[in-house]
Amino acid sequence: MSRAAVFGTGSWGTTFAMILAEAGTPTTLWGRRAEIVDAINETRENPEYLPGMRLPDTIRATTDPAEAMDGADFVVLAVPSQTLRANLQVWKPHIPPEAVLVSLMKGVELGTCKRMSEVICEVAEVPERRVAVVSGPNLVPELAQRQPAAAVVACSDEEVAARLQEACHLPWFRTYTNPDVVGVELGGAVKNVIALAVGVAVGMGLGDNVRATLMTRGLAEIARLGAVLGADQHTFAGLAGMGDLVATCTSPLSRNRTFGENLGRGMTMAEVVAATKQTAEGVKSCESVLELARKHDVEMPITEVVVGVVHDGMTPGEAAMLLMSRTPKPERYGV
Numbered sequence: 054m055s056r057a058a059v060f061g062t063g064s065w066g067t068t069f070a071m072i073l074a075e076a077g078t079p080t081t082l083w084g085r086r087a088e089i090v091d092a093i094n095e096t097r098e099n100p101e102y103l104p105g106m107r108l109p110d111t112i113r114a115t116t117d118p119a120e121a122m123d124g125a126d127f128v129v130l131a132v133p134s135q136t137l138r139a140n141l142q143v144w145k146p147h148i149p150p151e152a153v154l155v156s157l158m159k160g161v162e163l164g165t166c167k168r169m170s171e172v173i174c175e176v177a178e179v180p181e182r183r184v185a186v187v188s189g190p191n192l193v194p195e196l197a198q199r200q201p202a203a204a205v206v207a208c209s210d211e212e213v214a215a216r217l218q219e220a221c222h223l224p225w226f227r228t229y230t231n232p233d234v235v236g237v238e239l240g241g242a243v244k245n246v247i248a249l250a251v252g253v254a255v256g257m258g259l260g261d262n263v264r265a266t267l268m269t270r271g272l273a274e275i276a277r278l279g280a281v282l283g284a285d286q287h288t289f290a291g292l293a294g295m296g297d298l299v300a301t302c303t304s305p306l307s308r309n310r311t312f313g314e315n316l317g318r319g320m321t322m323a324e325v326v327a328a329t330k331q332t333a334e335g336v337k338s339c340e341s342v343l344e345l346a347r348k349h350d351v352e353m354p355i356t357e358v359v360v361g362v363v364h365d366g367m368t369p370g371e372a373a374m375l376l377m378s379r380t381p382k383p384e385r386y387g388v
């Protein structure tokens with residue numbers, strides 16, 4: 054039987070620990086804040102992120118990374134993407150020699166433009182075959198109620214992917230394996246940027262035609278970037294591509310979409326940041342995604358206006374005008 058350690062007692066880390074534990078995988082949860090760790094151990098609840106969701110009795114929480122990792126076959130990482138490198142440097146000495154590192158994160162590192170699995174390989178000094186990614190349409194508030202959902206478990210080593218699939222597969226959480234780590238990670242990170250754009254449109258009062266257009270052309274942007282980075286185009290038609298894009302762009306539960314919606318309604322960036330209690334990865338990753346695209350000469354016009362609105366003072370109206378006045382061209386998907 055596999056054992057797991059989950060790092061991060063936020064929404065997804067706590068919920069994925071619940072999934073692993075319910076799937077029969079003994080799981081320890083690491084959190085940096087003692088009050089949340091104590092509350093989980095004493096009340097079986099994470100009062101800040103998931104009040105009302107009862108955690109299985111088999112989950113133990115700790116603030117000690119060595120204790121969390123003791124005997125773990127899977128070390129699951131669920132902290133905000135931009136904090137991963139610094140955290141992993143601290144955790145690295147405690148990683149068991151053959152443990153598989155699993156990323157739940159949907160971001161691209163600022164400054165290096167690296168995907169989370171690349172940061173993990175570099176900092177933890179582990180080969181690709183020991184890094185896996187779980188991604189898909191997985192809005193936590195629904196999973197916390199154990200509503201049916203599906204996800205992709207990606208790893209270049211298919212035997213590792215199958216083991217992780219077994220460790221987190223439940224009657225209400227169905228997982229599929231996929232060897233395309235690049236495509237799965239890009240789908241998860243870039244859909245957050247597109248969800249910001251859809252949110253802005255929703256906030257401006259625009260309708261379903263605009264939403265569908267942004268999602269469709271957004272998927273084309275994801276596919277174009279994926280093509281130059283070696284992703285399998287089929288991945289983008291799957292759960293970690295279109296699936297997650299649809300869930301995030303259409304759901305009021307999405308933090309990224311809500312962030313965009315507030316901007317579209319006319320709130321200032323400072324007001325929206327103050328109103329956002331949890332991680333909306335696209336806010337930072339839009340810049341690294343755009344930088345990555347420019348490095349590879351890939352056109353990503355929606356991503357460009359998202360960076361404009363979120364970071365450079367562009368108004369939602371100017372962003373809409375810029376997208377609509379682009380040169381007419383044939384419709385293309387991918388390269």
Ligand SMILES: NC(=O)C1=CN([C@@H]2O[C@H](COP(=O)(O)OP(=O)(O)OC[C@H]3O[C@@H](n4cnc5c(N)ncnc54)[C@H](O)[C@@H]3O)[C@@H](O)[C@H]2O)C=CC1
Binds near residue numbers: 062133158334
């Ligand atoms: N919540 C969701 O619906 C889903 C989230 N994700 C991804 O999972 C990742 C984690 O997101 P959530 O759990 O939702 O975020 P969250 O905002 O709910 O929780 C983040 C956690 O990280 C901790 N944290 C913040 N800064 C830290 C630091 N410097 N060092 C260590 N810990 C720190 C917070 O205290 C909190 O426990 C993100 O990349 C997100 O895109 C993926 C699928 C679903």
Ligand SMILES: O=C(CO)COP(=O)(O)O
Binds near residue numbers: 306332
């Ligand atoms: O990744 C997610 C759903 O799969 C969660 O989206 P948000 O981070 O926008 O809430």
